[in-house]
Amino acid sequence: MLLDAFIGIGLRHPHYATFLETKPAIAWLEVHSENFFTGGGAALDTLLKIRQDYPISLHGVGLSLGSADGVDPAHLKRLKHLIHLIDPILVSEHLSWNKSAAMQLPDLLPIPYTKQAADVITQNIQVTQDFLDREILIENPSSYLEYQVSEQREVDFLVNACQISGAKLLLDVNNVFVSSYNHGWDCHAYIDAIPAGLVKEIHVAGHTLQAIDAEKFIRVDTHDSPVCDAVWALYDYTIKTLGSVPTLLERDANIPSLSSLISEAFKAKPYLKKHQSALCPN
Amino acid sequence: MSELKDLQQQFTNALFSKQSISAFVSSDNAAQRFNIYRQTVLENLRHALEITYPGVWLLLGKACADSTAHAFCCEQQYAPQTGCLDDWGELFTSFLGTYPKLTDLPYLQDYAHYEWIKQLAYKAPKHASISSAALSQIPNAQLAGLIIHLVPACYLYQSIYPIQQIAGIAHNPQSDAIDLVCHTVYAVITRIENHVLTLWVAADLWFFIATIKDNAPLEEATMKTTEQYPDFKLETALHFLLQQQLIKALIIKEDTPCTY
Numbered sequence: 001m002l003l004d005a006f007i008g009i010g011l012r013h014p015h016y017a018t019f020l021e022t023k024p025a026i027a028w029l030e031v032h033s034e035n036f037f038t039g040g041g042a043a044l045d046t047l048l049k050i051r052q053d054y055p056i057s058l059h060g061v062g063l064s065l066g067s068a069d070g071v072d073p074a075h076l077k078r079l080k081h082l083i084h085l086i087d088p089i090l091v092s093e094h095l096s097w098n099k100s101a102a103m104q105l106p107d108l109l110p111i112p113y114t115k116q117a118a119d120v121i122t123q124n125i126q127v128t129q130d131f132l133d134r135e136i137l138i139e140n141p142s143s144y145l146e147y148q149v150s151e152q153r154e155v156d157f158l159v160n161a162c163q164i165s166g167a168k169l170l171l172d173v174n175n176v177f178v179s180s181y182n183h184g185w186d187c188h189a190y191i192d193a194i195p196a197g198l199v200k201e202i203h204v205a206g207h208t209l210q211a212i213d214a215e216k217f218i219r220v221d222t223h224d225s226p227v228c229d230a231v232w233a234l235y236d237y238t239i240k241t242l243g244s245v246p247t248l249l250e251r252d253a254n255i256p257s258l259s260s261l262i263s264e265a266f267k268a269k270p271y272l273k274k275h276q277s278a279l280c281p282n
Numbered sequence: 283m284s285e286l287k288d289l290q291q292q293f294t295n296a297l298f299s300k301q302s303i304s305a306f307v308s309s310d311n312a313a314q315r316f317n318i319y320r321q322t323v324l325e326n327l328r329h330a331l332e333i334t335y336p337g338v339w340l341l342l343g344k345a346c347a348d349s350t351a352h353a354f355c356c357e358q359q360y361a362p363q364t365g366c367l368d369d370w371g372e373l374f375t376s377f378l379g380t381y382p383k384l385t386d387l388p389y390l391q392d393y394a395h396y397e398w399i400k401q402l403a404y405k406a407p408k409h410a411s412i413s414s415a416a417l418s419q420i421p422n423a424q425l426a427g428l429i430i431h432l433v434p435a436c437y438l439y440q441s442i443y444p445i446q447q448i449a450g451i452a453h454n455p456q457s458d459a460i461d462l463v464c465h466t467v468y469a470v471i472t473r474i475e476n477h478v479l480t481l482w483v484a485a486d487l488w489f490f491i492a493t494i495k496d497n498a499p500l501e502e503a504t505m506k507t508t509e510q511y512p513d514f515k516l517e518t519a520l521h522f523l524l525q526q527q528l529i530k531a532l533i534i535k536e537d538t539p540c541t542y
Contacts, residue, residue: 037366039407039434042476062365068287075365100287100294103361106326107319109293112306117286145315148308149285183309212314220318 003272008057008248009265015258016046023053026262028089030057030248036086037078048085057090057201057248058082059170062104065124065138066097066111072104076131083132090201090246092137092170093128095121095158112147113157125165137200138162139170142178142207142221154179155193162198169194171242172203173235174227178219191238199242204235204268205250224253226264236271244272297323298358327355330367331374335397338378338390340452350381368405372398389443389462393452396445396469399437400480403473406435411527417520420532426501427535430494435473436528438492439480442466446482474527481526486511490519491528499535 008028011019018024029050036044047056060079063071083091096108111117129136140158152160162169171194180187206225209217227235227249239245249265256264289306296303296316303316328351332339339347354360354377362370375398378384379391411433420428439445445467447460468488470481483491489510493503507514523529 034366034368038368038405041405041473045408045476062367064365068284068290072365078366097290098365100290102363103294103358104363104365105294105297105323106330106362106367107322109290109319112286112289114286116284120286144318145307145309145312147289147306149289149306150308182315210318212311216311218311218315218318 003244003269003276004266006244006246006272007265007268008246009261010059010248010250010252011047011050011056012252012255013043014255015261016043016050018258019050020046022258024258024262026054026265028055028057028246028248030059030090030250033058033060033079033082033091034062036082044085051086055089056086057092058086058088059139060091060093061108062098062106063093063128064097064099064104065093065128066095066109066117066121067099067124068097068120069099069101071124071128072099073131076128080132083134090137090170091132091134092139092201094139094141095154095161096141108141110141110143110145110147111157113150113152113154115151118152118157118161121161122164125161125167129166135166135168137168137170139172139203140175140179142172142175142182142219144182144218144220146183153185153190153193155190159194159198163195168200169198170201170203171199171238171245172205173238174203174205174207174231175221177231177234178207178221181219187234188237191234191241194242196242199245202235202238202245202247203250204231204247207231222253223250227267232267232271235268236274239271239275244275247272295358298356298361324352324355326367327362327370328352331355331371334371334401335374335394337397337449337452338394340455341387341390341393341448342384350378350384353381374398389441389445389448392441392443393445393448396439396441396449396471396480399439399471400478403435403437403471404476404478406433406473409433409435409530412524412529412532414524416532417524417529420534424534426499428500429497429533429535430500430523430529431531431533432491432495432523432528433472433530435478436491436495437471438488438495439469439471440466440488445469446480470526470528472526472528479526483522486514487519487522490514490516491523 005027011029011031036047094108098105098109176187176190204227205223206227207219208222210220212218247268297320304312309315331351354374360373375391375394378394384390444464451457468483468485470483472479490507493506504516
């Protein structure tokens with residue numbers, strides 16, 4: 001199997017025209033589902049054209065799988081319609097919430113890792129998969145705080161939710177690195193706790209350091225810079241441990257030229273080659 | 283109320299009210315950590331407004347527009363109600379009209395409303411328009427009961443301010459000064475392919491299109507328009523609708539779609 005087929009990038013607005021004009025060599029693309037929930041317009045037209053040449057993964061940021069209020073049926077309907085239009089290779093969402101009562105906040109907010117929250121998210125994933133009639137992938141979040149009520153490690157909570165609901169895991173290696181730093185977790189132990197075969201996609205991205213007091217810093221998942229060496233090192237450890245799976249580079253701010261972004265995504269290739277014998281059957 | 287629901291409500295309230303979150307956070311520097319979420323939410327909302335209202339940002343300047351947007355986004359009552367930010371931001375227009383720091387700019391609300399409608403047209407579902415041949419094939423006897431369905435991207439807009447000139451100022455600050463006192467201006471905003479067009483039209487044409495948009499049959503729309511505007515010319519109006527690719531379908535009153 002060609003290793004290039006594993007490597008993809010997040011497709012963002014500044015690159016739409018270049019993609020249509022140059023059709024660059026990249027195996028697959030991922031977009032944020034909600035950016036195409038409108039009934040029409042240039043963005044959806046462009047995506048449909050690009051879809052003719054590239055496999056697309058739909059990555060959601062607004063379904064709020066961790067909400068105690070359940071998932072929004074209207075949101076699910078719009079996602080299903082988009083899936084019908086795009087026929088994506090993967091559909092993914094986050095281990096997070098953003099909906100409370102009538103409000104929906106534009107961020108991926110952290111879930112307390114409790115038994116009750118596990119029941120809620122498992123139920124919400126099942127409702128989603130039943131409605132969409134397909135498996136979805138759940139991405140581990142980057143987080144900046146922990147709750148007093150949490151009873152489990154995030155990785156155990158996530159793996160259990162996937163295993164009970166039948167979902168698969170989108171492992172964001174940058175998020176593992178960011179959250180581990182912010183909370184003092186062992187990022188290698190996080191990877192070690194994930195069963196082989198559960199991960200169907202990997203994300204890598206850049207982040208930034210932000211001071212929270214005179215001496216202490218926190219890592220913030222900004223997607224505005226290249227992937228740092230420490231995250232590539234954790235990526236190396238991840239595919240050595242779990243096998244090589246499709247890997248996508250995300251960039252949402254300070255977006256470089258398309259050729260630079262693709263070059264950066266191909267930094268994954270030597271690691272994939274190094275662990276070629278551990279290619280994941282997925 | 284479940285513990286999870288209660289925690290999520292506390293979290294949401296704390297985001298907007300700056301209440302303490304120490305009751306549910308175990309991490310050190312809890313306030314600073316929580317503030318990252320608050321900043322992200324507010325910045326994502328501000329950015330969404332800047333994309334929707336680029337002319338407002340040009341008219342106010344970035345610092346003033348960002349500050350105004352921040353004041354709007356901090357109000358819990360204006361928070362998004364769906365998980366799709368493209369749905370959100372309409373209330374920013376009325377906020378601009380009531381924000382005390384902007385009382386010197388009475389036209390700003392109307393200008394923002396203009397940008398909001400352009401955005402709706404930009405994102406409306408694509409739909410083919412009918413040709414003039416289709417209209418000419420309708421038997422005369424059925425014309426009176428004809429209902430004209432307009433394409434989804436067709437929106438109507440009116441203002442008491444010279445919005446076209448204000449748009450010119452926004453994009454070219456060196457333009458000549460403009461007189462804000464004017465007669466009402468009317469526009470049809472639509473999209474052809476992926477380009478949004480603003481068609482500034484006369485009051486009679488605008489009134490006619492507004493009437494057929496309300497599903498009035500052609501004869502009724504013509505009659506109502508002529509009552510208000512005796513010089514109204516139906517032929518000119520129909521020519522405009524066809525030329526601008528605004529007609530989606532023609533329906534005879536008996537609910538039988540034409541097969542043109």
